[in-house]
Amino acid sequence: MIELWNLYAAFFRIGILTFGGGLTMLPMLKYELVEKRGWITEDVLLDCYAIGQCTPGIIAVNTATFVGYKKKGVLGGIVATLGMASPSILIITVVALFLEAMMSYAVVQHALMGIRGGVCALMLNTVYTLAKKSLTREDQENKLHLDKICVAICAAAFVLAFFTPLPTVLIIVFAAVAGVIIDRVAGGASI
Amino acid sequence: MSQAFLLIFEFFKTGLFAIGGGPATIPFLMDMAEKYPWFTMHELSSMIAISESTPGPIGLNMATYAGFRTLGTFGGIVSTLALVLPSIIVIIIIAKFLDGFQENRIVQAVFKGIRPAVTALIAAAVIDMIRVTLFTEEAGKLIPQYKGCVLCVVIFVLLQWKKLQKLHPAVWFLVAAAVGVVFQF
Numbered sequence: 135m136i137e138l139w140n141l142y143a144a145f146f147r148i149g150i151l152t153f154g155g156g157l158t159m160l161p162m163l164k165y166e167l168v169e170k171r172g173w174i175t176e177d178v179l180l181d182c183y184a185i186g187q188c189t190p191g192i193i194a195v196n197t198a199t200f201v202g203y204k205k206k207g208v209l210g211g212i213v214a215t216l217g218m219a220s221p222s223i224l225i226i227t228v229v230a231l232f233l234e235a236m237m238s239y240a241v242v243q244h245a246l247m248g249i250r251g252g253v254c255a256l257m258l259n260t261v262y263t264l265a266k267k268s269l270t271r272e273d274q275e276n277k278l279h280l281d282k283i284c285v286a287i288c289a290a291a292f293v294l295a296f297f298t299p300l301p302t303v304l305i306i307v308f309a310a311v312a313g314v315i316i317d318r319v320a321g322g323a324s325i
Numbered sequence: 326m327s328q329a330f331l332l333i334f335e336f337f338k339t340g341l342f343a344i345g346g347g348p349a350t351i352p353f354l355m356d357m358a359e360k361y362p363w364f365t366m367h368e369l370s371s372m373i374a375i376s377e378s379t380p381g382p383i384g385l386n387m388a389t390y391a392g393f394r395t396l397g398t399f400g401g402i403v404s405t406l407a408l409v410l411p412s413i414i415v416i417i418i419i420a421k422f423l424d425g426f427q428e429n430r431i432v433q434a435v436f437k438g439i440r441p442a443v444t445a446l447i448a449a450a451v452i453d454m455i456r457v458t459l460f461t462e463e464a465g466k467l468i469p470q471y472k473g474c475v476l477c478v479v480i481f482v483l484l485q486w487k488k489l490q491k492l493h494p495a496v497w498f499l500v501a502a503a504v505g506v507v508f509q510f
Binding site: 149192193194208211219254255256264265288290291303305306308312317 | 338340341342343344345346347348350351352353356367370371373374375376377379380381382384385386388389390393394398401402405406408409411412413415416417419420421426427430431432433434435436437438439440441442443444445446447448449450451452453454455458459472473474475476477478479480481484485494497498500501502503504505506508509510
């Protein structure tokens, strides 16, 4: 019981101290789970993190479930995840309540219009950073090259997303299938 | 009640298919803005700003906010739980049965395909968002809102400067808000 409570409390802390997304929380996880509590080793954390990134869902949540499960089984996984989600639910609900009440003021409207410009700029930057990471590969000299296959998949997915009413889920499924087919074809060629 | 079920269904789906963390949920939220009267694209843009400026993973914050906009506090809780449920199920299965999951060749091939597609999905969502929030449509023509467009370009250019990249997103939103108030956006 005490261990479950500790799991909840640890991930509540991590949730409340994480700004941004899952990718920014690795240092926080390392401090709370490896250095301070010694619950897992750094290798296990990196494993969790790698799995968290390549499974569906929010990376932070996936990592929480994985660590919780390793510590205390299925119940541990659930408790850790609820700990991670609790601060978001509390804080956002309070912020949303306030914002709804303030929406009628002209000053707030102007501020929100300004913020929209900022949001678009930050989102554009996210896409730019993601594109640099997901469309390139490193050669032996650590130089970045455009990966033609990745660029082709990206272009095809963009056309489908932007010009057709195809649901997002289907595009992701198509991309996964394309990845497997390309692997089969390329794998066959190299053998 | 049926609204609650729809919320749960949509956020469960988002949790199951949004691969790559918080930003990957945006295309799904965009779909929801188009399909349901829950929130508009304009509101989605404020939701993103608030989710990035408050503690907690962005994806969870957005789910809470979107759920709150739709069905109040109850909606916020339900949406967030629906979003994390697929993670709990999938991760526990992987942790239990699949050793060396991320080294598996098929898994790697699947993600090699999905990663560039997710970039494309987010790019398409951002273009949609720019079209709706920084342009107005009159008689089928897109008319730019010059102040907002200039602000967006200026911040994007500043973001390419290494020293400014470390600034917290909330700082940019504060600056943008101040500019919006001073110049009467």
